[in-house]
Amino acid sequence: MANYPDDVNPGQFIGSTQIYDLGQANVNADDFTVRLRQNFNNLIFALNVKDSGYYAQEEFVNGQLFYPDYTRSDSATSTPPEFRQVFRKVIEIGTLPNAAGSHPYPHNISGYPAAGATTFIFTRMVGCATDQTNRNAITLPHSSPTLIENIGVSIVGANLILKTGQNWSTYNRAHVVVEFVKF
Secondary structure, three states: OOOOOOOOOOOOOOOOOOOOOOOOOOOOHHHHHHHHHHHHHHHHHHHHOOOOOOOOOOOEEEEEEEOOOHHHOOOOOOOOOOOEEEEEEEEEOOOOOOOOEEEEEEOOOOOOOOOOOOOOEEEEEEEEEEEOOOOEEEEEOEOOOOHHHOEEEEEEOOEEEEEEOOOOOOOOEEEEEEEEEOO
């Protein structure tokens, strides 16, 4: 395991070498059991907060933790807030639009209100589109110095919105990954 300065948070890194010399006469079996359980507990904690490499069309907790929201807590009367779970969902777009304009795609995020205030916080929206015929790919959102080539990505109500300035229909495989916090 790497050594970090005291002012750097190493996250959930686990030491790679745990030595138990069980051949010595002075080894305490109870001490060994406690240390072994602590190591298993450290593994469980680290696994539970890992960022999952799983990208699915149904939402799931991805292992990321978002900072605690201290504005929603009265420290004099309640327990301190905790880190919040981040959810991930892949929204399949298919072929990009063949004309300029705003193009809605239902996101089907459970519990997300179609109108009114929301307690959701989006932390990431990123994707990619592939033109399989010409072997080209672009990121979503897409930024270009040519204004009509830009593609915007946003969530508005029950839809993910793509804003395009031209025909992008040669890009026939597209998806957007959204990550969000629920309250």
